[in-house]
Amino acid sequence: MIDTKEMTYFENTLLSLEKAYKRLSTKLTDQDQSFKDLQKYIIDYKRELDKFEVYDYQQTLSMIDKQGFAQAVEREKIKKLIDSPYFGHFDFVYDGENKEDVESFYVGRFGFTDDDGKYLIYDWRAPICNMYYEFELGEGYYEALDRRFDGELTAKRQIKIEKSEIQYVLDSSLTIQDEVLQQTLSAHASEKLKTIITSIQREQNKIVRNESAYNVVIQGVAGSGKTAVALHRIAYYLYKFRDTLRAERIFILSPNKVFGDYISSVLPELGEQPISSFTLDEVTGNLLSSAVTFTSFEQETKHILMNSKSDLAKRAKLKGDFWFVQKLQAFLKELDNRLLKNESISIADVEFTSDYLQGRFKAYRKEPVITRLVLMVEDILNVLKSKRNGEGKLPSKNEINKRLKKRLLFTTPLDIYRSFMNSLGEDLFHFSKKHFESNDVYPYLYVQGYFKELKTYELVQHFVLDEMQDYTPVQYAVLAKVFACKRTIVGDFSQVLLPYETISKEAIETIFPGLEYVELKTTYRSSYEITMYAKKFMRRGDIHPIARHGKEPEEIFYTSVKQMIKMIHENLSNTSKTTAIICKTEQDLEVIKQYLQVPFHIIDGKTEKFATGVLLTTIQYAKGLEFDTVIVPFVDEERFTTEFERGLLYIATTRAMHELTVLVDAQKPSPLL
Numbered sequence: 036m037i038d039t040k041e042m043t044y045f046e047n048t049l050l051s052l053e054k055a056y057k058r059l060s061t062k063l064t065d066q067d068q069s070f071k072d073l074q075k076y077i078i079d080y081k082r083e084l085d086k087f088e089v090y091d092y093q094q095t096l097s098m099i100d101k102q103g104f105a106q107a108v109e110r111e112k113i114k115k116l117i118d119s120p121y122f123g124h125f126d127f128v129y130d131g132e133n134k135e136d137v138e139s140f141y142v143g144r145f146g147f148t149d150d151d152g153k154y155l156i157y158d159w160r161a162p163i164c165n166m167y168y169e170f171e172l173g174e175g176y177y178e179a180l181d182r183r184f185d186g187e188l189t190a191k192r193q194i195k196i197e198k199s200e201i202q203y204v205l206d207s208s209l210t211i212q213d214e215v216l217q218q219t220l221s222a223h224a225s226e227k228l229k230t231i232i233t234s235i236q237r238e239q240n241k242i243v244r245n246e247s248a249y250n251v252v253i254q255g256v257a258g259s260g261k262t263a264v265a266l267h268r269i270a271y272y273l274y275k276f277r278d279t280l281r282a283e284r285i286f287i288l289s290p291n292k293v294f295g296d297y298i299s300s301v302l303p304e305l306g307e308q309p310i311s312s313f314t315l316d317e318v319t320g321n322l323l324s325s326a327v328t329f330t331s332f333e334q335e336t337k338h339i340l341m342n343s344k345s346d347l348a349k350r351a352k353l354k355g356d357f358w359f360v361q362k363l364q365a366f367l368k369e370l371d372n373r374l375l376k377n378e379s380i381s382i383a384d385v386e387f388t389s390d391y392l393q394g395r396f397k398a399y400r401k402e403p404v405i406t407r408l409v410l411m412v413e414d415i416l417n418v419l420k421s422k423r424n425g426e427g428k429l430p431s432k433n434e435i436n437k438r439l440k441k442r443l444l445f446t447t448p449l450d451i452y453r454s455f456m457n458s459l460g461e462d463l464f465h466f467s468k469k470h471f472e473s474n475d476v477y478p479y480l481y482v483q484g485y486f487k488e489l490k491t492y493e494l495v496q497h498f499v500l501d502e503m504q505d506y507t508p509v510q511y512a513v514l515a516k517v518f519a520c521k522r523t524i525v526g527d528f529s530q531v532l533l534p535y536e537t538i539s540k541e542a543i544e545t546i547f548p549g550l551e552y553v554e555l556k557t558t559y560r561s562s563y564e565i566t567m568y569a570k571k572f573m574r575r576g577d578i579h580p581i582a583r584h585g586k587e588p589e590e591i592f593y594t595s596v597k598q599m600i601k602m603i604h605e606n607l608s609n610t611s612k613t614t615a616i617i618c619k620t621e622q623d624l625e626v627i628k629q630y631l632q633v634p635f636h637i638i639d640g641k642t643e644k645f646a647t648g649v650l651l652t653t654i655q656y657a658k659g660l661e662f663d664t665v666i667v668p669f670v671d672e673e674r675f676t677t678e679f680e681r682g683l684l685y686i687a688t689t690r691a692m693h694e695l696t697v698l699v700d701a702q703k704p705s706p707l708l
């Protein structure tokens with residue numbers, strides 16, 4: 036039974052929303068007509084109008100167009116609010132006021148005020164709404180306009196409204212846990228990651244609203260909402276800093292295209308502009324000169340996953356180690372002492388001693404080598420000017436620069452990189468026909484940044500990186516230079532895709548000094564049973580399940596590939612939901628693909644859109660995604676034995692929301708089970 040006060044508020048809000056919708060629609064129709072009339076007028080009187088008049092009219096057209104666009108966006112938001120105006124309600128009494136002066140606040144996807152300017156709905160990101168996510172009944176406070184407002188929360192309710200009808204109102208004396216969360220989590224997998232504003236949990240809310248940290252690193256177990264939190268944090272920032280932050284200046288680095296598509300609708304759902312996401316290979320293509328080519332990071336990862344003992348895997352492992360970037364940094368630091376040869380130069384009859392030149396070269400050590408030379412040219416010219424008292428012709432900047440360059444021990448970043456690799460004493464650098472292996476690209480770019488400028492993404496205001504555990508320290512060292520802005524970095528050290536340690540907490544803290552490191556330990560994706568099963572594959576840390584119960588995961592034994600394929604089909608016939616068959620490698624995928632007799636989609640490097648239904652994929656591409664049901668085939672001794680392979684099983688099994696089947700080779704079962 037919904038109380039009358041709640042019902043009256045709802046009806047009044049709905050009326051106000053509908054009124055606002057009608058008003059905006061009328062305005063838009065009128066504007067549309069004015070636009071067309073003016074356009075027609077310009078065409079009809081083209082010959083009589085002078086160019087200034089045409090210019091003025093065009094300006095007016097563009098203004099009407101812009102206003103129309105803003106109003107159409109506003110109307111779209113109101114339409115969404117009419118469907119579901121708010122999801123939360125709380126009552127608050129400010130300290131020093133009487134209980135009768137209690138004020139009610141309604142929390143919704145967007146804010147809305149009535150004709151008198153009264154807030155009927157508060158945007159979930161408004162400062163006051165922090166209390167909805169943060170506090171239980173009792174004392175509470177919020178901060179706004181640099182002030183803190185204390186008081187008491189006397190009521191808190193969760194309200195579900197769909198298609199302009201109240202479904203239920205729940206008094207919650209606890210946090211926003213329970214019912215709403217349970218309901219949300221029991222839903223089926225969808226093609227896109229959904230917003231979680233109705234049930235953001237306290238520890239997630241803290242990250243979303245954290246404004247102080249320049250670099251935030253979120254380490255969260257599988258399914259803890261890291262990606263969702265990172266995107267809601269962006270939505271929060273776009274709201275809070277709307278005068279200075281622009282959606283097109285936010286950069287998301289995502290593991291692959293399909294993941295980018297999967298997360299693409301969260302921000303538009305929250306009323307913000309979509310944000311493009313890019314893969315590391317796209318960034319590399321932009322940073323590296325077009326005169327060279329490179330093996331993509333994605334291809335190399337695929338190769339290493341299939342051949343973890345290959346020489347290429349060994350080279351990549353070495354360069355993925357924190358030790359490697361430290362060694363490279365030390366090499367470059369030491370190179371500063373010898374890169375400029377110890378020779379004096381005589382320019383326009385003035386002698387510049389080796390000590391002087393070395394001193395200047397080192398004074399500018401924070402700059403790339405090429406910039407240092409430019410600055411030294413200025414110094415040299417100043418000395419020449421003072422010594423020559425303005426008499427005689429001075430050499431040009433270009434000439435002096437050339438003479439300095441001739442004294443460099445290495446004249447290209449490639450020579451420096453080659454020399455560094457030689458110093459390691461092994462055959463670790465494979466560069467032929469101007470082609471880099473992926474494992475050399477970022478070390479090389481690091482050296483390039485030392486020698487000459489690196490391209491930077493100066494316009495980017497906020498950098499978001501997902502799946503942090505898949506990038507190496509040297510990649511981070513370059514990305515830190517290239518994206519010198521606020522950063523939100525999320526991932527899970529237990530979900531490493533490569534068969535060696537890439538980034539560690541220690542390394543990331545060294546590369547991004549002063550970062551704020553937060554951990555999320557509760558998983559929301561998988562049922563209690565699946566989480567408890569997947570826990571045994573976790574390589575470090577702990578994972579807390581949510582109390583949503585479901586079917587026990589099944590380990591089914593097969594004696595032949597034929598039988599295994601039959602089992603897959605049996606599983607598929609039992610479900611109409613989104614089911615992913617997640618293979619370890621592409622070779623396994625190819626085997627299953629041959630025999631699969633139901634319609635299915637493949638998710639691989641070429642996939643641009645995430646689909647539902649039966650999906651066939653590999654662990655590499657299933658990362659970050661979720662499915663109602665997961666089938667993990669070929670779980671045998673050959674494929675899943677090492678600690679690294681344990682981690683792969685953790686990634687695969689934690690993709691499942693409701694059901695999980697692990698197909699085990701009866702003759703040689705994986706010892707990890």
Ligand SMILES: Nc1ncnc2c1ncn2[C@@H]1O[C@H](COP(=O)(O)OP(=O)(O)OP(=O)(O)O)[C@@H](O)[C@H]1O
Pocket residue numbers: 216219220228229230231234235236239255256257258259260261262263264526527530559560658659660661689
């Ligand atoms: N507070 C919440 N309320 C409702 N659903 C939530 C909440 N937090 C997370 N979820 C849901 O949990 C699922 C996992 O979220 P998400 O993909 O962001 O997790 P993740 O930590 O990035 O996972 P992984 O590392 O395994 O890829 C999603 O379906 C998301 O909507």
